[in-house]
Amino acid sequence: MLSLEHVSAGYAGFQALFDVSLEVKAGEAVAVIGPNGAGKTTLLRVISKLIDPTAGEIRMEGGALTAVPAHEVIARGIAHVPENRRLFPRLTVEENLKMGSFVPSARKKYTENIELVYKHFPRLKERRMQLAGTLSGGEQQMCAIGRALMSGPRLLLLDEPSAGLAPVVVQSIFELVRRICTEGYTVLIVEQNIRQVLKVVKRAYLLEAGRIVLTGSANELLDSKEIQKTYLGL
Amino acid sequence: MKYGALALLAAVPLLGIGNYPLHLVIQVLLWGYIYTSWSLMGRLGMVSFGHGAFMSIGAYGVVMLWNHFGVSPWIGALAALTATAATAFVIGYPCFRFKIVGHYFALVTLALSEVARLIIVALRDQTGGSLGATPNSALTGDASMSLAALQFSNKIVWFYIVLAVWLAGLWIWRQVDRSMGRIALQAISEEEEAAASIGIHVTRAKLRITMISALMTCAGGVLYAQYQLYINPDSVGGIAISLQMVFGAIAGGMYARLGPTVGAAFTLLLAEGLRYAFGNRFPALDTTIYGVMLVLFIIFMPKGILGAAEQGWRKLTAKSPARA
């Protein structure tokens, strides 16, 4: 469904990704793991066109994204849940969800979609009139994911959903992600929490200093000596 | 080369150029001086829309004290300067102490210039309101000048006075730069916290510059009143004059010492040129074009004419960098 071929990208005077190639097949759950500063967030931002790649090609369902401006990416079926949730703090939960439904194709299905989101996240339904900025970390993450789901996407990009959350909450978030994966969404999830995320996805890539250095099934990576030593402290 | 140009400038009235052109030169120097005094703080990011208040305190201060109480403009000027210093402090200190900067500072100072203008209009019985005021003439009989009353009918005398004041303004600019050091000034304008952390008492420094700027502008108002012999609330105060100062400085380039004067020359010559070309058939045509040019200036030449010229000159004369 999604493919990146030899993609390079960076910011003013500083390159973050070097010749990155990966793919995500329809219905798959894939993770990109790696240390801080590896370029994981940059990777997702390149896919959703918040930044333009300096080289390489990105394709979604066969169509190239090179010429697509950032605000049209969601219409291609890609929904990006950004790092740090990035909810609109002074809008209510429901208004945040409504913003997720802004694309014309999603507006028609608004009622359907919001019922679905509330079914997945009953806590959000309880707090729908609450200002998003006053929610707890875990609730904010639910709301951010729910907002992305409102657009009826085919591919979900999740940027470090467990970041900054208490361990107990992290558990429930990964449980959520697992549920989403089983619902049939295609998911590309970027994470620092390697152990947890590899239990949820099928395949993964290891990104270090802007380059893909390892790839394989989740189990392969969990078993890999390298990962165990460097990242899991074994 | 500087002194040559200065000597040339000083010799201007002796060229016998006639009263009206001389009047224009005096205007350029006087407004150049006023724009310079605004730029003293404007270039550091303290953009004030309230300098009209200081100018009108100067202008109305001397004229009112002279007309109503026979107080010599020399004394009147001292009174006006004191009042200006007090006003600048009352507005400046809280602003800088509470870090009111940027938009907010501009709008607070705007309120100040409007307050000043409104008070002048409200006191119309004493000030003449919107109709304006004229200082009573001290030139009785054949007298062509009165030092005590600061009135001279001979433009040549005024030329030298204004020239001296203009030079004084440039000198003050240089002294301020020297006493505070470029780095300190830069620090204040760009990063308050950083400046404070290296020991620069930011509020005090800002206040000092504001006071100097305000006092200079007030003096400009005094001179304007005595020279023009007619003032009204909109010609020396209010938002229009405040904006005019800002734009004159920007057009010429408020970061360079001579920039504001270039701006004054430019705007005055533009107005005169248009008046010459179109006569009085199209009133306000010069200001219309002026408005368009200002917009274009801010978009394309934010450093002003002089600033852009300096950049161009630097590019032309830059040596190629030595290979490492």
Added chain:
Amino acid sequence: MDIFDIFLLEAVLNGLLLGGLLALLSLGLNLIFGVIDVVWICYAELIMCGMYAVYYLYVVYHWPLLLAMPCAIGIVALLGVLLHQFVIRPVLTAEPINQLLVTGGVLFFLQAAATLVFGIEFKNLGVALPSIVVGEMSFSASRLVAFCVALAGVLALYFFLKRSYLGIAIRAISQDRAIMPLMGVSPARIFVITSALGGALAGLAACLLVLQYDTHPAIGLSFGPITFLICVLGGLGNMVGGFIAAFLFAQFISVGGFFFALEWGYVFSFIFFIAMMFWRPQGILGGK
């Protein structure tokens, strides 16, 4: 002394009516600042253009008033868009003070162009609305109409911002501009729409003002400064704050003008502003 002075009450009520109008004025400015982060110093001059538009359509071209007014609103909305596209957009990435100054240049330009094109004489709409008398107090009908329409405008804007997709997007963009594309929203497009909306609000204000005041090129100087001060007092960008500040200001003007001459009312309101700035520099409801 009789504390209950009927004419004082009249002044207070007139202040209320004035407050409604000032609230509408401040709304447009706050909207623009809240979303685009630019202060349109020439906002009052846009209103002036709207007033001239109504005048020319109604008095010179003899359009019916109820057609001239919506048309004028449309014209000023268009002016807002043009202002954004050609003047603001080039300086969006420049220092904020440059943005302020560039709209100042437009202020000069509009005033001068109006003088050039329309002349300096005061133009009156020639619509005389009666006075409404309640006991010993009399209120001008045009003021009452202005108040009601202004309030209706405020309510309409409120519901638009609260309920519609575009309205929510406008509120959202001022809270987090960077992620708007992720929702399928182009910030540039929102800016244009907001500029049109700000212009339309100015146009509406123009329609209400032209009923009460003669128009002339410098009329912007009469209510421009007040509008900015109201916005700053309420917290720049904060529409609720601006709303409250408008009524406070109006009371100072009205009651101050009642006890002293009209100008003193304005003087007191400005001094009130300066004092408030020192007490709460970020504005009544402003955040930092």
